[in-house]
Amino acid sequence: MAATLKASILLKTLDSDIVGDVFSDQGRRGSGAVHVIMGPMFSGKSTSLLRRIKSEISVGRSVAMLKSSKDTRYAKDSVVTHDGIGFPCWALPDLMSFPDKFGLDAYNKLDVIGIDEAQFFGDLYEFCCKAADDDGKTVIVAGLDGDYLRRSFGAVLDVIPIADSVTKLTARCEVCGQKAFFTLRKTCDTRTELIGGADVYMPVCRKHYITNHIVMKASKKVLEVADKARAESCVAAII
Template identity: 50%
Template sequence: MLLGSSSLAIASSRSRIFSAAAAAASRRHSLAPASCSSSSQALQCRDSRMVGSPVLPARRSFCSRRSSASADFAENGRESPDGGIHLILGPMFAGKTTVLLQRIQAEADAGRRVALVKSDKDTRYGLGCIVSHSGKKMHCAAVASLSDFKSHKPELYAQAEIIGIDEAQFFDDLLSFCQSAADWDGKTLIVAGLDGDFLRQRFGSALDLVPLADSVTKLSSRCEICGRAAAFTFRKTDDRRKEVIGGADIYMPVCRKHYVNGQFAMEAARSVVLESHSPQRDPCSSSPERKLAIG
């Protein structure tokens, strides 16, 4: 009898444990989403909640943050403006203006609206046109600064798709104008100018455009002395000012060898000139010491 009572107690205890476990399982099942009818589906639902929650508002990309200048393009169903900067650099007589005019003419022939700008400091061939050393000529706007071109000729600036800039080294606002025109107004700029002066030092801000440029063309000329490729401009006069506008009467293209030799020759010539202008002592006159020695 005692053994039978013990067996009944153990069986009753196991029954309560199984009932508690079943109740716990039932509660867990009731907490799962109704759509997850199986353990595998419940796992999928859990993973989907981890990936998709919380849902954050989509962040706009850099390209979608358009400026007000390019908003008109989007409103009219057109793409955002796609401008560019193309540099043509080199010494004098390298054909920079010729290449500039050829590119502008090609764009005009392709049906694109073009405009040409030059500094009003360059009066060699008149203010109303750009003339290359080879004789090619095109009409242009001559301005003191590029900001003047934009403000004084707003219609021409607004309509132009391609803007050519000649003698770029003379514009103090070259960098700011080109960056704004290309980045925000969708203009394609073709910029021609000197990269160095007669001392082989930077001239203007054309070199500051190199990091912003889509392309850079470095032209060379022919050395006027030996005929080899010439990368430098030699000034034939003794004028040391940075800006001296002139042509073949003042400048000539030279190679490295003849630039260095020419500078030596110019320094020697200056020394001779300075010595010739210094007070000359009479070779027949004697110093007081010499007179005493003679006497």
């Protein structure tokens, strides 16, 4: 009951903040704005983005939603939250091509552009500058601020200096239930871009991020030693 009450209060606060931004941007229509929503995986970034988009639509603003064509986890042409809530979108390999693909006349009539999984777009900063500064659009960016090694991921952090607002969300640590600021990868795959869900990643607090990394490093070393021993054994058998 307490957890439900806290969630309800959080949603009301978030909706209030969203409404404030929506009316603020509407009041200076045509001047452009950039809003950034970031945080670890499972922190509700896509949910917050969809709420904001729906609030924009409710006050009569025209909206387009974009996401990276790399993300095909739930649907190819929709932004879908981990809870299964979806919204139609344009799946693109880059952002700067969007005006031409959407049609320049239609693009000029747009008020708001939402961008989900923004860390996958290399031209994010360039697009936000053009869309907000030159074209007068409100751009809402949602993405990871850090990768599984807690390094800057993509260009999301690059957009902060040109942002009107920045919201950092938190998840719940899957180990202890405290606030989770980081994303832990469960596999030994070392690629920076490894798209996956709960099967690959989990949100964790600082304590359990450090603890689990120590365990994973030790496990990796054991596996490497075992693999080397097996390889040497095979070579010896062949000889």
